[in-house]
Amino acid sequence: MNKILSHVLAVLVFVAFMVYVLLQQAAFLDFGRLQGYEWLFVEGIINTIILSFIALVGSMITGFLLFLISKSKFELFRAFDTVFTEIIYGTPLLVMIMIMAFVIGPAFNIYQRAFMGVTGLIVYITPYMKNIFRSAFSSITDEQFMAMDLFGFTSYQKYRYIIVPQVVRILMPPLMNNFSLIIKGSALLNVLSVRELFYAHHIFKSTTYATVVALMTMWVLYILITIPLSQFIRYFERRWSL
Amino acid sequence: MVTLKIDIKTLSHTYDIEVLHNLSIQLEGKKAVALLGQSGSGKSTLLRIMAGLEKPTSGEVTINDQAVDDPEYRKAVGFVFQSHNLFPHLTLLDNITLILEKTRGFTKEAAVKCAMSNLEKLKLDDQAHKAPRNVSGGQAQRASIARALSIDPDVIFLDEPTSSLDPILTNDVLNAVEDLRDSGKDFVFATHVMSFVRDFSDYVIFMENGNIIEHGPTEIMDSPKTEAMQSFMAKVR
Structure with a gap:
């Protein structure tokens, strides 16, 4: 069966399932209830995107630093990386966000929960960012470095013309994957009353009691952000992979 | 036209263990020198050292009267890696x-x-x-x-340039090298393709376990003196 047809069929199966579900819920499916609350959701989306973007940039920086630490000559630094990574891998994101906002933040007299929540998100994603930097840099083989030396490139030229252009291409797809993880993870910030998309749905739900409408609206909005992102990643991989 | 002059004195090289043991060899006036031997015999390491890609642990290597760590020499070296490495x-x-x-x-x-x-x-x-x-x-x-x-470059080093290729592509690459015979370049290469060695090289160096066992004009392939090279030649075609 050809590829497009298969995908169309797969989508249809999913749509059929959702149609069934929504028909069962038809009594509660009055999207007219959204009237007057549009701005709430728009604000939610905007905040979700802004927070996620901040977390993306922040975790890229901390992830790169952790990558450098993991490559350090000093055993102590490398041990720090191992311990930190193990702790993060063993911690649920929601727990990390709560600990940051209610335990670690206040210990340093920081009571801005939103700030500490985003910091928690950044800390949580850091080891995953380290991993993508590690795999990107390790994909440049020793023989390539040998060739660069042989031809007599200066350090600056090596980075400018050979290393960075390759690393960026290898980095982009997993980086965008992590961005998608961050966007989804940012929903948990609602527990700190950060006015992102999940929080918007929550407010809407508790004022109108239109639970099904609230959940479906939120879900569709998340998907509208993340699926184009993943499609972009696929396109990028096809077009630019090495 | 340049002709190749190789001068290696008491060369040893160690990674975790010693892979080249106190090699010495002097050659002059060659056009295409082939390194023969099984994988792990030290051919690649020797090539890389002669090309200035790796610094030997001890010993002296000069090619065409230039030390291999001389930046001027390194500017005039061509190197072809096992996999293309573009x-x-x-x-x-x-x-x-x-x-x-x-x-x-x-x-x-x-x-x-x-x-x-x-x-x-x-x-x-x-x-x-x-x-x-x-x-x-x-x-x-x-x-x-x-x-x-x-x-x-004056000299082109080829480190098993066809080891990752199928037989047809191997021919494709080796024919291309043969066409360079009159390019005025000298060649030092390692390969497992014996017919190419016979056609192209004018001198062979046989190595085993990091030692040079036997070397001489290409004809020595047909009547090796040492047991090690006899046994190697019997196993390859």
Whole structure:
């Protein structure tokens, strides 16, 4: 069966399932209830995107630093990386966000929960960012470095013309994957009353009691952000992979 | 025309264990020297040291009266790696022009002209704008030979240039090298393709376990003196 047809069929199966579900819920499916609350959701989306973007940039920086630490000559630094990574891998994101906002933040007299929540998100994603930097840099083989030396490139030229252009291409797809993880993870910030998309749905739900409408609206909005992102990643991989 | 002069004195090299043991050899006036021996015999390491890619643990190596760690010497060395080792994000053409422009001071036009003429020599002019992943293994390896040629080296080292290729592509690459016979370049190479050694080289060095066991004109392949080389030649074709 050809590829497009298969995908169309797969989508249809999913749509059929959702149609069934929504028909069962038809009594509660009055999207007219959204009237007057549009701005709430728009604000939610905007905040979700802004927070996620901040977390993306922040975790890229901390992830790169952790990558450098993991490559350090000093055993102590490398041990720090191992311990930190193990702790993060063993911690649920929601727990990390709560600990940051209610335990670690206040210990340093920081009571801005939103700030500490985003910091928690950044800390949580850091080891995953380290991993993508590690795999990107390790994909440049020793023989390539040998060739660069042989031809007599200066350090600056090596980075400018050979290393960075390759690393960026290898980095982009997993980086965008992590961005998608961050966007989804940012929903948990609602527990700190950060006015992102999940929080918007929550407010809407508790004022109108239109639970099904609230959940479906939120879900569709998340998907509208993340699926184009993943499609972009696929396109990028096809077009630019090495 | 240059003819190759190799002078190696008490060369040893150690990674985790010693892989080259106190090698000494002097050659002069050769055009194409072949290194023979099983995988792990030290051929690649010796090639890399002669090309100045690796610094030997001890000993002295001069090629054409130049020390191999002399920056001037290294500028005139061509090296072809086992797998083509082109920069994967650049087209075949850009793989060459980048080097010429950035490290040899060519203008853009001169670099393109030089690169194209070398790609033409290797019959790759129609592939110049493709990325390495979009050409065959044989074409990529020929491009890396063109890259080695383009810096106008005196000596070209080839480290088992066909070991990752199927028999047809192997022929494709080795024929291309044979066509360079009259290019005025000298060659030092390691390969497992014995017919190519017989056709192309004028001198062979047989190695085993990091030692040079036997060396001489290519004809010694037909009547090796040492047991080790006899047994090697009996096993290969």
